[in-house]
Amino acid sequence: MRQLSVCDLAVERGGRPILADLSFTLRSRELLLVTGRNGAGKSTLLRAIAGLLPHVAGTISIDPADGPVGEHAHYFGHLDGLKSSLTVADNLALWTRIAGAPGVDIIAALEEVGLDHLDDLPAAYLSAGQRRRVGLARLLLVRRPLWLLDEPTSALDAEAEATFGDLLAAHLARGGLAIAATHRPMPVPATATLALEAR
Numbered sequence: 047m048r049q050l051s052v053c054d055l056a057v058e059r060g061g062r063p064i065l066a067d068l069s070f071t072l073r074s075r076e077l078l079l080v081t082g083r084n085g086a087g088k089s090t091l092l093r094a095i096a097g098l099l100p101h102v103a104g105t106i107s108i109d110p111a112d113g114p115v116g117e118h119a120h121y122f123g124h125l126d127g128l129k130s131s132l133t134v135a136d137n138l139a140l141w142t143r144i145a146g147a148p149g150v151d152i153i154a155a156l157e158e159v160g161l162d163h164l165d166d167l168p169a170a171y172l173s174a175g176q177r178r179r180v181g182l183a184r185l186l187l188v189r190r191p192l193w194l195l196d197e198p199t200s201a202l203d204a205e206a207e208a209t210f211g212d213l214l215a216a217h218l219a220r221g222g223l224a225i226a227a228t229h230r231p232m233p234v235p236a237t238a239t240l241a242l243e244a245r
């Protein structure tokens with residue numbers, strides 16, 4: 047059983063307080079839904095947990111695990127970091143090397159997200175939804191306990207949304223944890239909801 051603990055978290059952006067006094071815990075097999083109006087701080091929270099933004103107060107920890115929480119998390123967000131001139135498969139190969147998991151089966155992951163027929167296409171030619179599907183393949187290639195999902199179903203068609211639901215359900219069933227910031231209904235029922243207020 048793993049537990050993510052966020053205690054008295056405060057995050058500022060451009061000197062303005064965005065999150066303050068935020069505390070919650072999340073355990074294995076749980077999905078936390080983060081809701082709130084545009085600008086409420088949903089992406090800010092996910093990025094702070096991923097270690098992509100500094101926090102000015104509070105603590106973020108995951109137990110049992112060593113090192114920064116970001117090393118145990120996947121951040122699935124708006125920016126996909128795909129290199130336009132590299133093929134889909136080469137993008138994933140590069141990413142798995144950076145993530146420290148070379149040699150994993152990239153074609154099998156592409157098959158799971160319905161993109162194996164595009165493995166040799168330069169990423170520049172992918173549609174918005176196909177780019178998101180490549181992001182889903184990343185979640186599968188390197189197993190990490192915490193998934194941080196920022197509007198995960200945006201640009202996905204009905205089939206890809208169902209695939210995403212299956213992947214997320216399997217991740218939780220394996221003992222994973224997930225936080226999803228979204229304005230849309232999720233294909234998997236949430237364990238709890240955190241409603242952020244714009245400050």
Ligand SMILES: Nc1ncnc2c1ncn2[C@@H]1O[C@H](COP(=O)(O)OP(=O)(O)OP(=O)(O)O)[C@@H](O)[C@H]1O
Pocket residue numbers: 059060061062064082083084085086087088089090091
């Ligand atoms: N560099 C910055 N300087 C100042 N304010 C910033 C900066 N970056 C983001 N913000 C502000 O932080 C607030 C929270 O933004 P965030 O992207 O976390 O909101 P969100 O809840 O994810 O919104 P949305 O639903 O639109 O995706 C917004 O008011 C935004 O304008």
